[in-house]
Amino acid sequence: MIQKNKVVTLKYTLKDEDGEVIDSSTEQEPMAYIHGIGNIIPGLEAALDGKGEGENVQVKLAPTEGFGERDESLLKAVPRQAFPVEDLQPGMQFQAQGEEGPEIITVMQVQDDQVVVDGNHPLAGMSLDFDVTVLGVRDASEEELAHGHVHGPGGHQH
Ligand code: ZN
DSSP: OOOTTEEEEEEEEEEOTTSOEEEEOOSSOOEEEETTTTSSOHHHHHHHTTOOTTOEEEEEEOGGGTTOOOOGGGEEEEEGGGOOOSSOOTTOEEEEEETTEEEEEEEEEEOSSEEEEEOSOTTTTOOEEEEEEEEEEEEOOHHHHHHTSOBSTTSBOO
16 A cells, blocks of 8 residues: 555656646656655645555646646746857756756746746646556665665666
8 A cells, every 4th residue: 555655656647737648657667756755746645645556546736736836936047158058949948956956947038148947847837637557566675765766667777
């Protein structure tokens, strides 16, 4: 049964409120996470709590249960030279070091000497419709708990 400190392997399809598929796991690469420690968004974690192998969970999450509401203060202008990319285009995404770890920033506008970027998570402000099947549940190892992430298939390979 899924509870705190279990490694959960699952397959999922994520749709937006219009039913468009935004993201999904693949046959080759299921997703794996450690339950109860904030590896995944809170609403999905809550929906999976207590579920078992083979169970299918369908859950619709409001933005606040997902990646949060959009924060317009995260739109910022940064110097063009901060991007070591010649052909910088709106819509490109980069990983940046934020105050709370790595975050994805999206290029919104490219000007001669500055670039407007959006530090909101790409799925911020969106309602999320998850269809999840639990493929496996096992105990996390000491090492996985110490690292805060899963090792092996669907997790970190190191
Ligand atoms: Zn590790």
